[in-house]
Amino acid sequence: DIQMTQSPSTLSASVGDRVTITCRASQTLNSWLAWYQQKPGKAPKLLIYKASVLESGVPSRFSGSGSGTEFTLTISTLQPDDFATYYCHQYQGYSGTFGQGTKVEIK
């Protein structure tokens, strides 16, 4: 079973800040990595897939990078709508695992 370690678990930031969230996999993923945003009481929303491909309709301030075992989600300029919880998700080989989540809070 592939384990995903996401950090930090909580992040306090201000509007306009640059925010970076990291996910590390216990095995090489070959870019089979997605990122989701979830707001309270709502279903997750896909932001990024294949490590760096922006889902249609997602603002360009979101970007993903990385390969192998280390991946990063970056929000270039944090907006009020971006305060939420973010999850990474590995989907290699017909299995799946989510990271523990990163809650982005208002500083």
Add this chain to the structure above:
Amino acid sequence: EEQLVQSGADVKKPGESLKISCQGSGYSFTNYWIGWVRQMPGKGLEWMGIIYPGDSDTRYSPSFQGQVTISVDKSITTAYLQWSSLKASDTATYYCARSGVPRTAEYLDLWGRGTLVTVSS
């Protein structure tokens, strides 16, 4: 419009059985894997398993193998998640979600709104 419509919230007692549903519409249901994701109250997302409606090929997370059953009825474009004997620890919101690529189990691009299951005596 592509959508996944999940069954409504349910309250059960420990030991009871339950089957919740996820109906897909607006796309070719049989060509896309459907996954189930658990979210316990105040906690993160957990990948439970995934099923291909075309041939009912099913894969489970080791953590959920033997604890739940995932099935599908492609004639009514509906996937199911069921328990034979619920425990209080099954209390959670359960999401179904569709793989974003036909015929392969990948990222999840279309999500249902979730079904809240409460198990309490």
